[in-house]
Amino acid sequence: xxxxxxxxxxxxxxxxxxxxxxxxxxxxxxxxxxxxxxxxxxxxxxxxxxxxxxxxxxxxxxxxxxxxxxxxxxxxxxxxxxxxxxxxxxxxxxxxxxxxxxxxxxxxxxxxxxxxxxxxxxxxxxxxxxxxxxxxxxxxxxxxxxxxxxxxxxxxxxxxxxxxxxxxxxxxxxxxxxxxxxxxxxxxxxxxxxxxxxxxxxxxxxxxxxxxxxxxxxxxxxxxxxxxxxxxxxxxxxxxxxxxxxxxxxxxxxxxxxxxxxxxxxxxxxxxxxxxxxxxxxxxxxxxxxxxxxxxxxxxxxxxxxxxxxxxxxxxxxxxxxxxxxxxxxxxxxxxxxxxxxx
Amino acid sequence: xxxxxxxxxxxxxxxxxxxxxxxxxxxxxxxxxxxxxxxxxxxxxxxxxxxxxxxxxxxxxxxxxxxxxxxxxxxxxxxxxxxxxxxxxxxxxxxxxxxxxxxxxxxxxxxxxxxxxxxxxxxxxxxxxxxxxxxxxxxxxxxxxxxxxxxxxxxxxxxxxxxxxxxxxxxxxxxxxxxxxxxxxxxxxxxxxxxxxxxxxxxxxxxxxxxxxxxxxxxxxxxxxxxxxxxxxxxxxxxxxxxxxxxxxxxxxxxxxxxxxxxxxxxxxxxxxxxxxxxxxxxxxxxxxxxxxxxxxxxxxxxxxxxxxxxxxxxxxxxxxxxxxxxxxxxxxxxxxxxxxxx
Numbered sequence: 001x002x003x004x005x006x007x008x009x010x011x012x013x014x015x016x017x018x019x020x021x022x023x024x025x026x027x028x029x030x031x032x033x034x035x036x037x038x039x040x041x042x043x044x045x046x047x048x049x050x051x052x053x054x055x056x057x058x059x060x061x062x063x064x065x066x067x068x069x070x071x072x073x074x075x076x077x078x079x080x081x082x083x084x085x086x087x088x089x090x091x092x093x094x095x096x097x098x099x100x101x102x103x104x105x106x107x108x109x110x111x112x113x114x115x116x117x118x119x120x121x122x123x124x125x126x127x128x129x130x131x132x133x134x135x136x137x138x139x140x141x142x143x144x145x146x147x148x149x150x151x152x153x154x155x156x157x158x159x160x161x162x163x164x165x166x167x168x169x170x171x172x173x174x175x176x177x178x179x180x181x182x183x184x185x186x187x188x189x190x191x192x193x194x195x196x197x198x199x200x201x202x203x204x205x206x207x208x209x210x211x212x213x214x215x216x217x218x219x220x221x222x223x224x225x226x227x228x229x230x231x232x233x234x235x236x237x238x239x240x241x242x243x244x245x246x247x248x249x250x251x252x253x254x255x256x257x258x259x260x261x262x263x264x265x266x267x268x269x270x271x272x273x274x275x276x277x278x279x280x281x282x283x284x285x286x287x288x289x290x291x292x293x294x295x296x297x298x299x300x301x302x303x304x305x306x307x308x309x310x311x312x313x314x315x316x317x318x319x320x321x322x323x324x325x326x327x328x329x330x331x332x333x334x335x336x337x338x339x340x341x342x343x
Numbered sequence: 344x345x346x347x348x349x350x351x352x353x354x355x356x357x358x359x360x361x362x363x364x365x366x367x368x369x370x371x372x373x374x375x376x377x378x379x380x381x382x383x384x385x386x387x388x389x390x391x392x393x394x395x396x397x398x399x400x401x402x403x404x405x406x407x408x409x410x411x412x413x414x415x416x417x418x419x420x421x422x423x424x425x426x427x428x429x430x431x432x433x434x435x436x437x438x439x440x441x442x443x444x445x446x447x448x449x450x451x452x453x454x455x456x457x458x459x460x461x462x463x464x465x466x467x468x469x470x471x472x473x474x475x476x477x478x479x480x481x482x483x484x485x486x487x488x489x490x491x492x493x494x495x496x497x498x499x500x501x502x503x504x505x506x507x508x509x510x511x512x513x514x515x516x517x518x519x520x521x522x523x524x525x526x527x528x529x530x531x532x533x534x535x536x537x538x539x540x541x542x543x544x545x546x547x548x549x550x551x552x553x554x555x556x557x558x559x560x561x562x563x564x565x566x567x568x569x570x571x572x573x574x575x576x577x578x579x580x581x582x583x584x585x586x587x588x589x590x591x592x593x594x595x596x597x598x599x600x601x602x603x604x605x606x607x608x609x610x611x612x613x614x615x616x617x618x619x620x621x622x623x624x625x626x627x628x629x630x631x632x633x634x635x636x637x638x639x640x641x642x643x644x645x646x647x648x649x650x651x652x653x654x655x656x657x658x659x660x661x662x663x664x665x666x667x668x669x670x671x672x673x674x675x676x677x678x679x680x681x682x683x684x685x686x
Contacts, residue, residue, distance in 0.1 A: 153602075173516065174535040188604045188627065192517040192535030194565055195556030195664035202667065213538030222537055222565035225684075259496075261531045284531065321538035324545065341568075 003167055003207040003229045006146060007061045007123050010034035011339050013220070014169075014209055015331075016234030017065035017126065018177060019043045019106070021249070021318065024052045026242040026331055031060040033332035034339075036124065036230075038063040041113060042106040049113065053120040063124035063148070064117065066109035068132045072268075072291035074102065082290050082298050085282065089314065093305045101297035106267075109136060118143045126150075129269075130182035131163050141166075148209070150180030152190040157200040157208075159183060167207045169232055170200040174213025176235045176320035178271040179262070187262060187270060194226065201227035216325035220341025233338060235320040240331040248312035252276070253319055253326045260323075266299065266316035268292035274323075277313035278302075346510055346550040346572045349489060350404045350466050353377035354682050356563070357512075357552055358674075359577030360408035360469065361520060362386045362449070364592070364661065367395045369585040369674055374403040376675035377682075379467065379573075381406040384456060385449040392456065396463040406467035406491070407460065409452035411475045415611075415634035417445065425633050425641050428625065432657065436648045444640035449610075452479060461486045469493075472612075473525035474506050484509075491552070493523030495533045500543040500551075502526060510550045512575055513543040517556025519578045519663035521614040522605070530605060530613060537569065544570035559668035563684025576681060578663040583674040591655035595619070596662055596669045609642065609659035611635035617666075620656035621645075 004012055015030040019040035027037030039056065041049050041064055049064075056062050079100040090097040107113075109132045117125055117140055125140050126148040132140075141147055141164065150169040151157035157168050171180050172193025181190065191199075193212040201208045210223035211232035223231045238245045239253055252258065252274045262270045263284035269292040270285065278299075289295050302314035327334060347355055358373040362383035370380030382399065384392050384407055392407075399405050422443040433440040450456075452475045460468055460483055468483050469491040475483075484490055484507065493512040494500035500511050514523050515536025524533065534542075536555040544551045553566035554575035566574045581588045582596055595601065595617045605613045606627035612635040613628065621642075632638050645657035670677060 172535055172537065174538040189602050191664045192515055192537065192556050194515065194536040194562060195517040195558075198559060198561045199665055199667060213535050215538075216541060218541045218569050219537060221568035225564035225568050226561050259532050321534045322542055324542060 007036065009036055009061055011335065011342070012230035013335060013338055014038065014063060014230055014232040015237055016177070016211065016232050017063065018234050018238070018243075018318070020316070021238055021245045022243045024055050025244075026237060026240065027062060028056055028059050029240070029242045029331035030237070030335060031056070031062055033335045035335045036061055036063050038065055038126070040065050042067040046112045046116065050116055053116060053122065057120065061123040063126050064122045065126045065128065066113060066132070067106055067129055068109045068127045069129045069292055071104060071108060072294055075290055075294070076100065078288075078290040079294065079298070081288050082295065085286075085288050086298055086302065089278075089302050093302065095301050095305050098298060098301055102294060103297055104293050105296055106293040108132070111136065114139050117145060121145070124148055126169070128178060128180045131160065131165065137164055150211070151200060152179060152181040152196075153183070154199050154203050156181065156183050157204050161204040161206050165206060167209060168200060168204060169209045169211050170197045170228065172196050172210070172212025174321040175211050176260070176272045177318045178267070178269055193223070197223065197226040197228050213321045215320055215322045217338055217341030219322065220338050224342070235318075235323050236325040236338065237331055237334060238319070239326040239328050240334055241328070242331045246307060246315065248307050248310060248315055249317050252312050252317045253323050254328075256324055260319050260321055264289050264295070266295060268295040271316070271318060272320060274317035274319045276315070276317055350379065352379055352404055354678065354685065355573035356678060356681055357381065357406060357573055357575040358580055359520070359554065359575050360406065361577050361581065361586075361661070363659070364581055364588045365586045367398050368587075369580060369583065370405060371399055371402050372583070372585045372674035373580070373678060374399070374405055376678045378678045379404055379406050381408055381469070383408050385410040389455045389459065393459055396459060396465070400463065404466040406469050407465045408469045408471065409456060409475070410449055410472055411452050411470045412472045412635055414447060414451060415637055418633055418637070419443070421631075421633040422637065422641070424631050425638065428629075428631050429641055429645065432645050436645065438644050438648050441641060441644055445637060446640055447636050448639055449636040451475070454479065457482050460488060464488070467491055469512070471521060471523045474503065474508065480507055493554070494543060495522060495524040495539075496526070497542050497546050499524065499526050500547050504547040504549050508549060510552060511543060511547060512552045512554050513540045513571070515539050515553070515555025517664040518554050519603070519615045520661045521610070521612055536566070540566065540569040540571050556664045558663060558665045560681060560684030562665065563681050567685070578661075578666050579668040579681065580674055580677055581662070582669040582671050583677055584671065585674045589650060589658065591650050591653060591658055592660050595655050595660045596666050597671075599667055603662050603664055607632050607638070609638060611638040614659070614661060615663060617660035617662045619658070619660055
């Protein structure tokens with residue numbers, strides 16, 4: 001398989017980058033076990049990213065993942081409205097609401113990050129929400145990295161190939177965490193993995209990696225049957241000891257019954273998580289949430305107060321639509337189990 | 344495979360019943376070619392259903408499909424509002440609006456239909472929107488028929504097994520036509536096929552038939568990899584000459600680019616179709632549509648006027664999320680092509 005050979009990968013299983021639920025420990029474990037470990041860079045400072053990349057050197061092929069959203073315009077009014085919406089919860093918990101903050105928390109890919117790519121030369125550099133500007137993208141490609149980005153529709157896959165992606169993640173609607181769309185905000189356009197993967201495979205010439213609801217060996221087998229060269233799995237690694245997944249999140253993942261939904265409450269962009277109190281009471285998609293990525297600052301205190309009380313009421317509980325594969329076993333063991341679906 | 348043996352089926356491929364786009368010709372062609380042909384009964388009079396069942400006798404195993412919705416309460420006000428909503432279109436086309444009608448058009452399964460099941464003894468009787476009342480269901484089971492119904496969630500699958508279903512169709516969100524949900528109207532709870540099928544397989548003891556976005560050999564292979572014993576395919580048969588699919592619908596199916604969406608405009612219940620003018624202008628999900636199945640009467644004239652003009656602006660263009668497998672070839676040829684995914 002050309003994709004596998006180019007990366008030097010033993011198993012065609014990509015670990016999904018999961019900002020906020022993992023650091024280099026999970027990436028290292030996956031890579032050492034023959035999969036493609038991923039380091040999510042969006043919430044790391046330049047220094048922290050530099051250190052993490054240095055630590056991971058020598059483990060094997062690595063995927064460093066960046067967001068490439070456009071930072072939002074100033075929106076004092078929307079931030080105030082958001083804080084007013086959250087005020088009753090602060091009152092109920094008896095905690096002071098935070099001052100409205102326009103600290104984005106998540107950085108898009110930029111020249112400094114690109115310097116690190118050139119210095120550390122990860123085998124794979126992946127982007128969420130499109131691709132960076134051509135000059136930066138050119139530098140990434142010149143570093144020798146395989147450039148990967150996410151498509152939620154056939155149109156996005158074609159756009160990514162035309163703009164330089166070397167491989168495309170076909171992200172079905174089942175996927176946990178942030179939707180990767182960048183051409184249209186209409187979630188109704190986004191397809192299930194089973195319908196999306198073969199259509200993207202037929203519409204581009206680059207390799208396709210299937211993502212969304214995979215999470216167990218049968219899902220891996222199905223994704224390959226659809227024509228994908230590899231799979232990307234996130235949720236099934238969230239309960240591994242190497243992940244930094246919070247306790248309330250782990251517990252929710254291991255209780256299979258609560259449904260998931262797409263919600264914009266936790267970041268300003270739609271992402272799939274297990275339905276919790278905040279989603280039920282404000283509605284999972286709420287148009288009073290400030291633009292990505294300005295929402296989380298308003299939730300910090302609520303989230304901390306909830307988690308201190310063993311409650312995930314105000315925490316993002318990211319999960320795909322099939323979390324029955326979540327197990328509290330080392331990532332290498334989970335990877336080997338998923339790999340049973342390869343044969 | 345027990346399911347296959349019980350029905351006496353050569354290929355584990357169910358043709359999806361598609362009221363309005365097929366009659367006994369398609370069912371006969373599929374059954375004679377080794378799949379399970381389906382006759383949708385919801386829009387047939389007792390006499391027409393009797394005739395169709397008589398005609399199909401001797402072809403091989405047949406699936407007769409019934410709706411089991413509860414007929415809606417009287418809703419003169421909602422019907423008037425619906426007609427007001429449609430008035431500008433009637434005006435534009437220069438046609439008289441129809442008088443508000445509460446003719447349901449689609450009948451739920453009842454004692455008369457049950458008489459026909461007992462008389463003709465089809466191998467499979469399937470239901471959409473749950474199951475009929477216990478007395479009627481008991482009569483169907485006593486006739487020897489395998490009772491099948493559709494689940495869109497794990498909860499619905501468990502409910503169906505507990506209430507007597509002998510096999511369950513796991514309908515992923517990719518599927519064309521009407522969603523089969525009956526426990527909750529929350530479409531956000533409904534899963535993609537790839538996530539839904541293995542979870543239902545693990546949650547019930549009866550055989551599971553995968554549906555939703557399959558439509559080509561790779562989809563068939565993927566569905567079986569997920570643990571389904573059979574697949575149900577609808578969209579891929581809509582362009583076969585044996586189907587009664589209208590010309591505007593066929594043309595839309597063969598043009599792969601327009602997206603699909605879930606819409607309640609054409610019947611009052613959510614169903615997946617290719618986005619057309621009515622869906623764009625009224626919004627695909629509109630809360631001024633009368634309850635199922637009272638919406639179609641208001642659209643009859645618009646639909647006819649549009650189609651006479653080669654326009655699908657006002658017609659339901661049912662389609663799953665992957666219609667690239669649609670081909671204008673005999674159903675037997677299409678079935679043999681799908682069956683390539685079995686090996």
